[in-house]
Amino acid sequence: VQVPPSGQPIVLLVGRQSVGGYPRIAAVARVDLGKLAQFKAGDQVQFEEITLRQAHELLLAREHDFEKVQASLSRLGA
Numbered sequence: 001v002q003v004p005p006s007g008q009p010i011v012l013l014v015g016r017q018s019v020g021g022y023p024r025i026a027a028v029a030r031v032d033l034g035k036l037a038q039f040k041a042g043d044q045v046q047f048e049e050i051t052l053r054q055a056h057e058l059l060l061a062r063e064h065d066f067e068k069v070q071a072s073l074s075r076l077g078a
């Protein structure tokens with residue numbers, strides 16, 4: 001999450017530049033990037049502060065859920 005001179009925060013995703021830019025005030029947890037990518041320009045978003053540990057736990061929980069779904073599909077022969 002960066003803040004340009006206009007003061008309106010912007011969120012840059014995968015296609016962002018790798019260096020330079022505006023002051024960076026936050027980062028989005030990897031587990032939430034898919035949700036965030038579905039918003040359109042101008043949509044309002046509310047952020048919640050979490051720790052790095054919480055971000056890791058959320059990502060691991062999602063991966064575990066994906067593994068359970070994959071195992072269920074394998075049992076069905078999909």
